[in-house]
Amino acid sequence: MRRFAGSLHTIRLQLSNSDDCARLPSLANFCLLPNVTGEIKHVKITSAIKTKADAGTLRQVVAQQIRKYAPPSETTTAESACWNCTRNGRKNHLICTSCGYLQDVNEEVNYFELFNLPSSFSLEQQELTRRFRQLQTLVHPDKFSNKTTREQKNSADWSALINKAYKTLSAPIERGQYILKLQGQQMPQDNSALDKAFLMDMMERNEQVEEANTSKDLELLNDAVVQELNASTIELNKKFELKALEEAKNVLVKMKYLLSVQKSIKSKLQTLMGG
Ligand SMILES: [Zn+2]
Incomplete structure (x- = not known):
């Protein structure tokens, strides 16, 4: 999914491949998708949009969902411009590729993308741990002790978020619940479904x-x-x-x-x- 454009009555999603199309139905309940196939390049979502406010809300929800689903290379462009040099490129979501400054923490970052792993339940724990250590080294507070106050704060924030993401993806239960959350699903509130x-x-x-x-x-x-x-x-x-x-x-x-x-x-x- 490359981008989306919104107007008062339509939200248009540009789909780049069949995977995107397959994912769309789970994006949000409001999606009207009578005949989505791998060949369709544009999908119009027109339900539930009556006012400008509706359209705005819908845009936000769709944008949020797209951020969660988009592959890393495209997420990078969706991230806000560098606070130091105002350019867009990112290395590992963290470092500006133009000026090398450590960016502000992004709490919404997809944990799988953060570790550059496929968004799938099965994962190599060793590989996750290896990437976790790499990222922690990259943002280690010692590296930023002589840098700007903003970067010092960012290094602590990223460090905490990377720990949280690692903990979540390491434990099967946490990871499973996180994947469900990414797909807009909630865990049941009671045990009525259990035998x-x-x-x-x-x-x-x-x-x-x-x-x-x-x-x-x-x-x-x-x-x-x-x-x-x-x-x-x-x-x-x-x-x-x-x-x-x-x-x-x-x-x-x-x-x-x-x-x-x-x-x-x-x-x-x-x-x-x-x-
Ligand atoms: Zn920069």
């Missing part, structure tokens, strides 16, 4: 944790949870590959239950060790 058998099983697990008296028992319970979390991560990967987002949500909710059991196990272990 009763699973919920009963979780209740039993919690009882077992309560009844466990030795660290050996607790470790066994924990081993079982770890195994299931690993299996769930594999299942989650499949759901994302199939773009079965509702099913992915279900797996994520189950994983959250398992994590909560694990938390109880760990807290009880600490009590046992301390006591």
Whole structure:
């Protein structure tokens, strides 16, 4: 998606390839896409636009979504001009390619793009860690101690954001939820989609944790949870590959239950060790 143009009654998106077209339906609920195919270059979104304010809001939403979906090379151009030299180029989203000044933090940056990784659930943890370290070196506060106050602040801000992004992408549950968020999806607020058998099983697990008296028992319970979390991560990967987002949500909710059991196990272990 190269750019979008808006007028009072239409928002026009210019699509550059079939991937863009495929992504469009998930961009926002208001999209009217009766016959989007890889060949269509322009899509008009005309629903729900009645006033100038509507058009403005819609433009903002679309622009926001496009920023999230656009590949890195194009996101760079969407970023604001350098605060120092007013040019546009960026290296790794962080450094102006013209003057080399460290840019202001962009909280909206897509974490996958930040690490220059494909926006996909399956990722190489080692590669993520490698890129994380590279970025942290790039913005390390020591490098900016003799630079402008603005860059000093930016280096601290980026450092914090890079940590947050790394934490999010490293943990399968966090990463899964982040991908859903990027696709405009929300996690269910209750457990109504879960089967009763699973919920009963979780209740039993919690009882077992309560009844466990030795660290050996607790470790066994924990081993079982770890195994299931690993299996769930594999299942989650499949759901994302199939773009079965509702099913992915279900797996994520189950994983959250398992994590909560694990938390109880760990807290009880600490009590046992301390006591
Ligand atoms: Zn610059």
